[in-house]
Amino acid sequence: MAGKYYNLDSMLKPKSVAIIGASQSPEKVGHIIMQNYFNVGYSGYIYPVNVGGDDTILGRKAYKSVLDIKKPIDLAVIAIPAKFVPQALDECGKAKVKSVVIVSSGFSEVGDTALQEQIVSIAKKYGLPVLGPNCLGVMDLRSRVDTLFLPTFKIDKPSIGGVSFASQSGAVGSAVLDLISHENFGLSKFISYGNAAVIDEADILNYLAHDPDTKVIIFYIEGVKRGKEFIEVAKEATKLKPVIIIKGGITPAGTSAAHSHTASLAGSYAAYEAVFEQFGFIQAKSLDDMLYFAKIFEAQPLTTKKRVAIITNGGGVGVLAADSLYLNGLEMAELSEEAKKSLRKVMPPIVNMSMPMDMAGDADDKRFGAAIDVLSKDENVDALMIISLFQTPGADSRVAATIIKYGTENKKPIVVVSPGGNYAEVHNNMMESSGVPVYPSPEDAAKSLAALVKYSEYRERMGSLDAKDKNNKKSKRDNK
Amino acid sequence: MDYMKAYDLLGRYKIKALRAAYVNSSKEATDFARENKIVMKLISDKALHKSKSGLVKLNLSTPEQIGSAFAELAKKGEALKPYKILVQEQVGNGTEIIIGGNTDPQFGKLILLGLGGIYVEVFKDVSVRVCPITEYDASEMINGLKSKQIMLQDQRNERIIKNLLLDVSNFLVKNPKITELDLNPIILHDGTYDAVDLRLMEE
Known part of the structure; x- marks a missing residue:
């Protein structure tokens, strides 16, 4: 597929960056972008460009044009008023800049398609990968590139991890970034691509699919520019890694052919849903779901089997969990006789061996540990849902530590349900930072687990479910 | 696309529609029916929801039924010109x-x-x-x-x-x-x- 899609390496791992529109005035976007480069500790060359003619900006020698730099430039970030962008872009082409991010707005999103067309034709003339316009640009936590014009103190930055996030909308993008750090999973790359004038969804999906640092892709789209190419790329991408997608603007657009039944039903959102379903995307219907799904895919193994064991230290939440399994197409595990026997030895007599297993309100880390240990080994169990209610007398940091121990080395997916306030939150953060996905409700946990199973089934069907991803390889029993 | 043309084209892809024919008179319709139950439809670009507009007549088998259905559709057709009248075998329940x-x-x-x-x-x-x-x-x-x-x-x-x-x-x-x-x-x-x-x- 090489050649048909832009390679974004020079944009995401640049050795040198020119910031066009860099400024001494702290309120200017160009100033914030440049300041951010210092804040995140970018180690490549930074060249501020400003037509105003300051000698230095933020302590660096400033240039009037990229043409004056006369050194190799991997990435130019353009943050100047829209009407000046074509000239700046043309100069980037002449200076042999390898990639460009245009953060400026005022193009097709406000109806100025002519100005946007100008950008497209300049980019084509030089074969230049251009991101935007009207976007936040890119952030790569490993290469420490950050073109976002958001003051760093206003947004929590996630830690380094395996999830890459592409967003058409900058606003959704920055809000989700903030939330990602709150959900405690690690980010690899963030790409906000705005109007997709040159680099579009297909290019980005293709790049992230082949990016070794990206384990999970999350994608916010409102539409795609090249439908056929998007499908072509998707077929390959979803075989390699989970792609969680959320589409904004799902009310049926007015169809020109509304005179037929078919046309009025298969409106454009129906087409998107068909594409998501058919080509292995994991569709999220809300931002919460998008983050919940990302969390389980980042840290837990895939499984095509759906017998879930539930252990809890509170009966009622266990009942809700049983309902949520059923409602999401999952099954309740039935423990093997060996497992029941082992559990009877370690559980107090009041604990019933049927699912969901209520270990009682005084369950401590030892009880949790023993149960998880037995269930992890039971071949009748494909996944574990652990409900740890930190409001109970027995649950404390030792319980969290025990769950972390098993949740990070288990061959079966583990999800934790832990609703609660500050005390629970502290422990939830501990668990999540270690790679154990924690959910506020059994419903959210079951939905995420169901998404994991559905995607695993897709991979198996496509013949791309690695042996190492599969759980219960040796299990003789199958679901029916 | 014309019904009969579509019928032939889809037939080449193993998609079979009911036996059908255009008729110009109730006599032709009666001959098509051969005493079996038929359906009669008015086909016009101006008529999109045929059954809602009473442009589909079901359960016709006697020459009288066919004759009166043809007359009624021909009358309605005046407002929907150009139009054609199609007859088709009627299938049972399913x-x-x-x-x-x-x-x-x-x-x-x-x-x-x-x-x-x-x-x-x-x-x-x-x-x-x-x-x-x-x-x-x-x-x-x-x-x-x-x-x-x-x-x-x-x-x-x-x-x-x-x-x-x-x-x-x-x-x-x-x-x-x-x-x-x-x-x-x-x-x-x-x-x-x-x-x-x-x-x-x-x-």
């Missing part, structure tokens, strides 16, 4: 489904399956896929419907619907100029099917 095809500006040909008749618009219980579809996709289109159990009351229907979906997908892919297709309804009965009404739109 399960009605709809299969549709459409062209999405982004993703190309789409195929749609739903329970037929009036229900498709009420419940919006349809599944859609991008063409070409695989056999798995065809199965999942059926599995994705709430009305699956109604559709598959007769177990043989599953195979029929799957094959039909694959044939329609193949037809849509090989005929890029057909922008829309509407097989509505298709009646599943006795281990076979009949496409009762068909519409093809060309670009």
Whole structure:
């Protein structure tokens, strides 16, 4: 597929960056972008460009044009008023800049398609990968590139991890970034691509699919520019890694052919849903779901089997969990006789061996540990849902530590349900930072687990479910 | 596209519609019926919802029934010129489904399956896929419907619907100029099917 899609390496791992529109005035976007480069500790060359003619900006020698730099430039970030962008872009082409991010707005999103067309034709003339316009640009936590014009103190930055996030909308993008750090999973790359004038969804999906640092892709789209190419790329991408997608603007657009039944039903959102379903995307219907799904895919193994064991230290939440399994197409595990026997030895007599297993309100880390240990080994169990209610007398940091121990080395997916306030939150953060996905409700946990199973089934069907991803390889029993 | 032309074209892709003919008189209609039950329809570009507008006459078999239906449709046709009158064998009871095809500006040909008749618009219980579809996709289109159990009351229907979906997908892919297709309804009965009404739109 090489050649048909832009390679974004020079944009995401640049050795040198020119910031066009860099400024001494702290309120200017160009100033914030440049300041951010210092804040995140970018180690490549930074060249501020400003037509105003300051000698230095933020302590660096400033240039009037990229043409004056006369050194190799991997990435130019353009943050100047829209009407000046074509000239700046043309100069980037002449200076042999390898990639460009245009953060400026005022193009097709406000109806100025002519100005946007100008950008497209300049980019084509030089074969230049251009991101935007009207976007936040890119952030790569490993290469420490950050073109976002958001003051760093206003947004929590996630830690380094395996999830890459592409967003058409900058606003959704920055809000989700903030939330990602709150959900405690690690980010690899963030790409906000705005109007997709040159680099579009297909290019980005293709790049992230082949990016070794990206384990999970999350994608916010409102539409795609090249439908056929998007499908072509998707077929390959979803075989390699989970792609969680959320589409904004799902009310049926007015169809020109509304005179037929078919046309009025298969409106454009129906087409998107068909594409998501058919080509292995994991569709999220809300931002919460998008983050919940990302969390389980980042840290837990895939499984095509759906017998879930539930252990809890509170009966009622266990009942809700049983309902949520059923409602999401999952099954309740039935423990093997060996497992029941082992559990009877370690559980107090009041604990019933049927699912969901209520270990009682005084369950401590030892009880949790023993149960998880037995269930992890039971071949009748494909996944574990652990409900740890930190409001109970027995649950404390030792319980969290025990769950972390098993949740990070288990061959079966583990999800934790832990609703609660500050005390629970502290422990939830501990668990999540270690790679154990924690959910506020059994419903959210079951939905995420169901998404994991559905995607695993897709991979198996496509013949791309690695042996190492599969759980219960040796299990003789199958679901029916 | 003209009904009979569409009938022939789809026939080449193993998609069979009911035996039908255009008639110019009640005599021709009576000859077509040969005392079997027939349906008579008024075909006009100006008439989109035939059954709602009383442009479909059912259960005709005697020359009297056929004669009065022809006269009534011919009268209604005056307001919908140009028009033609089509006669068709009438099939018995069965399960009605709809299969549709459409062209999405982004993703190309789409195929749609739903329970037929009036229900498709009420419940919006349809599944859609991008063409070409695989056999798995065809199965999942059926599995994705709430009305699956109604559709598959007769177990043989599953195979029929799957094959039909694959044939329609193949037809849509090989005929890029057909922008829309509407097989509505298709009646599943006795281990076979009949496409009762068909519409093809060309670009």
